[in-house]
Amino acid sequence: MRWHTKLIITLITIFFSNICMAESPIPSHIRLSSQRIFQGGVGLIAILTEKGEHPRVTWLNKTVHLVPNDRKTKWQGFLAADLQQQPGRQGVTVTLNPSGHQSRFDMEIIAKDYGVQRLTLPPHTVDLDEETLKRVLEEQKIMSALWKEPEPAPLWHGAFLRPVPGIVVGPFGKGRIINEQPRSPHTGVDLRGEAGTPVKAMNRGKIVLTDEHFFSGRSVVIDHGGEILSMYFHLEKILVRSGETVEKGQVIGLVGSSGRASGPHLHWGIRLNGVRIDPIELLDISRQLEE
Numbered sequence: 001m002r003w004h005t006k007l008i009i010t011l012i013t014i015f016f017s018n019i020c021m022a023e024s025p026i027p028s029h030i031r032l033s034s035q036r037i038f039q040g041g042v043g044l045i046a047i048l049t050e051k052g053e054h055p056r057v058t059w060l061n062k063t064v065h066l067v068p069n070d071r072k073t074k075w076q077g078f079l080a081a082d083l084q085q086q087p088g089r090q091g092v093t094v095t096l097n098p099s100g101h102q103s104r105f106d107m108e109i110i111a112k113d114y115g116v117q118r119l120t121l122p123p124h125t126v127d128l129d130e131e132t133l134k135r136v137l138e139e140q141k142i143m144s145a146l147w148k149e150p151e152p153a154p155l156w157h158g159a160f161l162r163p164v165p166g167i168v169v170g171p172f173g174k175g176r177i178i179n180e181q182p183r184s185p186h187t188g189v190d191l192r193g194e195a196g197t198p199v200k201a202m203n204r205g206k207i208v209l210t211d212e213h214f215f216s217g218r219s220v221v222i223d224h225g226g227e228i229l230s231m232y233f234h235l236e237k238i239l240v241r242s243g244e245t246v247e248k249g250q251v252i253g254l255v256g257s258s259g260r261a262s263g264p265h266l267h268w269g270i271r272l273n274g275v276r277i278d279p280i281e282l283l284d285i286s287r288q289l290e291e
Contacts, residue, residue: 027103038112040083040173042281044288047075056095062273065226067154082275083173087111114173125260126179139213146208147271154226156203159286161249163200164266166192172278187276188269193255195236195264201246202230210242217259220252233267234258
């Protein structure tokens with residue numbers, strides 16, 4: 001009888017959990033692509049307002065940057081969950097100004113198993129000597145500084161573009177074991193491409209980094225404003241300069257195999273509101289911006 005009782009309790013818990021989720025109503029002026037987001041995922045929020053009102057959205061203790069339509073009666077932005085964000089429910093708060101009207105509802109972050117990838121690379125690219133390690137740490141500081149000082153005003157507009165047409169050969173989020181040593185998970189996607197294939201900017205933005213790093217090789221980082229930054233690594237050639245503003249679809253470099261790469265491909269990564277998300281998810285969800 002004990003197992004039977006435990007089963008009943010478990011079913012009741014699941015039932016009421018689902019009821020609670022269903023009873024977390026979304027106000028009619030707020031629209032969501034989904035009320036659930038996977039780790040490393042992204043969702044779209046749209047807010048309808050009366051003329052003269054400006055919404056403010058907070059999620060995971062951060063402000064969500066919103067882009068309005070021409071009449072400023074519809075505002076859209078992205079809710080993102082980091083690859084290693086703790087699963088569970090997190091509150092979203094929407095405040096309308098100057099009226100002060102406030103709405104709060106829950107989003108559920110769901111755990112996702114991205115699997116594990118095993119790689120074998122030349123030992124000198126994995127077991128770093130003291131001089132190389134010092135270089136790598138300095139390059140990490142350079143990248144970290146970019147995430148801390150993003151352009152606040154959104155520069156991007158409309159749906160995002162795939163930078164090269166190649167298929168995904170290195171999925172986002174996979175844990176990695178390199179030369180039998182556990183390493184950090186893959187925080188971007190690797191897109192297939194022959195050497196010399198043009199790489200396009202996924203949206204309008206400002207070039208904030210053009211450099212050659214030990215791991216990522218010839219690298220470009222674009223700040224699209226609104227705390228969205230995109231990364232393009234292992235390039236054969238860089239065709240833009242730091243400080244330059246580029247338009248959506250503009251060629252910024254050529255596919256290569258510079259840095260620690262086993263062959264020509266593009267590593268494409270995204271930071272959204274400071275968190276690591278799957279670029280393919282952003283690409284897909286952004287198509288709803290045009291609806």
